[in-house]
Every structure is written in C-alpha cells, then in structure tokens.
C-alpha cells in the first residue's frame with residue numbers, strides 16, 4: 613500500500629526567519645507495519661483485523677492476551693538521529709478503527725486493575741462503569757529483539773515456546789521507568805502491578821462526535837489516542853522513537869471475552885480493529901498517525917525556538933522530580949544540577965541558534 617504523507621516544514625510562526633527551528637507536520641494514513649499479537653495468530657502480520665481482549669486471570673495466558681502492534685517509520689519525514697532532546701512533540705494522534713459492530717461498551721476512563729481480578733480474590737473490586745478502556749502503551753522487547761528487528765511477521769514469543777505462553781512476548785506493552793527500563797504489563801492483573809497506560813482511547817463517530825460513555829460501539833468508530841500529553845517517561849519514549857525514526861506502539865484492552873453486549877447472543881464481546889491489510893484500510897479505516905514535531909535545540913522544551921522563562925518553568929518542574937528525564941540535558945537519566953548548568957547557558961543565549 614502506498615504511504616501517503618503530507619510534509620509541511622516551515623519556520624516557526626513566531627519567527628520571521630526560516631533559519632531558526634523547524635516544525636514538521638506529518639500525516640501517516642497507513643502504518644509501516646501492524647500485527648495482531650496473539651499466541652494463536654497463524655497469519656502473523658497479514659491478518660485483516662486484530663482483536664483486543666483478556667481471558668481473565670488464566671494460567672498459560674497473559675491477562676492482556678490479544679494485543680495489536682502498530683509501527684510508523686517516520687525517518688523520511690522527520691530527520692532521525694539528531695539526538696532525542698531535539699524532538700518536541702507539539703501534537704501526536706494515533707487513530708485506529710473498530711471492525712466489529714456493537715460488541716462492546718465505550719469506557720473512556722481508567723478502571724482499577726483490581727476490578728479485573730477474579731471476584732474470589734481478596735483485593736477484587738467491582739468495575740465502576742460498563743466496559744474497559746482501550747489502551748496504548750510503549751513497546752518493550754525481549755529475546756534480543758528491538759524496534760529495528762521486530763517486523764510484523766516475527767515470532768510471537770520465546771521461552772516457553774509452546775503457545776499459550778504467558779510472559780513470553782518478544783514485544784510487549786511496557787511500563788517505563790525514568791531510565792526507560794521496560795516492564796511487561798501483559799500480566800499486570802495477576803501480578804498486581806501499579807502503573808498506567810501511555811494513553812486511553814476516546815471514541816468518535818463519523819461526524820467526529822464523541823460517543824457517550826457506556827454506549828455500545830458501532831463498526832467504523834474511530835479509536836483515538838492523544839499522545840502529546842503523556843507521562844514524562846512516555847514522552848521520552850516518543851522522543852527516542854523519533855530519533856530512531858521508528859514509532860512503535862502497543863494497543864490493548866482488558867475487555868473480557870465474556871459478559872459484554874454480545875455475550876448473551878454468542879457474539880464477541882470485545883473490540884476488533886482494522887489492520888492495514890484489510891480492504892477497509894484503503895477507504896480510511898486503517899491505523900493512522902498525525903504528528904506535529906518541533907525540531908529545536910535541546911533546552912527549548914516547549915519547541916518555540918527560544919530558551920526563556922517558560923522553559924525554565926518546565927525545567928524547574930522536572931528538576932523537582934529528579935527522576936524525570938524530559939529535561940535531562942546531559943542524558944544520565946536524572947534531571948539535576950548538572951543539567952541546570954547546561955540549561956543556564958542556553959537560557960543566557962535565549963535563541964536556539
């Protein structure tokens with residue numbers, strides 16, 4: 613399929629000269645790769661749809677058992693290799709589209725992980741609203757795989773190699789710490805891990821109206837993730853992804869395989885997503901990514917090509933956290949006095965270049 617990309621590179625609006633920072637707007641109407649990450653997917657990479665579900669807490673199966681990997685190669689539009697600090701995410705929106713009709717409820721808000729435990733567990737709490745949110749996560753890898761080497765047809769997992777294989781995915785939804793160390797959250801429920809997804813989806817109909825929470829979701833609904841206002845660790849992940857030119861994201865849900873709107877009639881009860889291989893992708897229902905990226909100097913954290921008081925406010929907040937790498941100018945994972953020295957010099961210069 614042909615990649616349609618619209619590239620608009622221009623000087624920043626606030627500046628007359630194009631020699632200063634650059635804003636790149638890139639629209640990807642289809643991904644470079646997508647893959648249903650499910651142990652029993654025997655057409656890996658070429659499947660036309662990807663279901664997202666949880667079998668519950670079940671030995672041998674991950675809690676987030678059926679996931680969807682999407683990847684966008686951005687290096688043709690956004691120059692890679694400049695150093696991750698130079699990429700400022702002004703806006704970033706990932707959209708995928710629902711393939712099945714009226715099989716699950718819209719839940720736009722986070723659910724307690726404990727609500728996915730078996731009701732016999734002492735920590736169990738009831739879900740407070742219908743359905744389960746659709747989540748997007750950073751990707752982590754095991755068994756030597758990386759974003760560079762994990763293509764959509766690669767093996768699902770390593771040891772144990774006999775499917776089903778819990779905790780064995782070669783690429784997995786990851787909770788990241790300040791140093792970008794990934795923790796696989798595929799078994800988050802049974803391991804009782806705390807931590808939130810990069811973003812939760814909001815769902816929109818074809819007239820761009822958001823569905824009401826609790827609504828039964830029709831086919832063709834847009835599943836939209838805002839990736840611009842994410843945690844510091846996930847923001848740094850996106851910067852690294854742009855620096856390598858490989859944006860990789862994992863979509864998942866703890867929606868159960870039983871009990872939803874279709875459960876009583878034999879239908880499925882969880883979301884299914886169109887992949888790029890589905891014919892529907894050619895008419896606008898494939899995974900899509902919109903990016904607006906400022907490429908400026910390291911210490912210009914808000915991407916307006918000046919290092920000024922607004923960046924200082926940003927720096928101070930990161931400094932107070934210490935374990936917040938967004939303003940880690942010497943890239944030792946901490947934001948501390950050594951970074952302040954670098955910031956102060958850039959602040960004195962005011963202009964990025």
Ligand SMILES: [Ca+2]
Pocket residue numbers: 645646647657658659764887888889
């Ligand atoms: Ca695919």
Ligand SMILES: [Ca+2]
Pocket residue numbers: 719723739740741742743744745
């Ligand atoms: Ca819920």
Ligand SMILES: [Ca+2]
Pocket residue numbers: 912913914915916917918919920922923
């Ligand atoms: Ca600035």
Ligand SMILES: [Ca+2]
Pocket residue numbers: 940941942943944945946947948950951
């Ligand atoms: Ca540092």
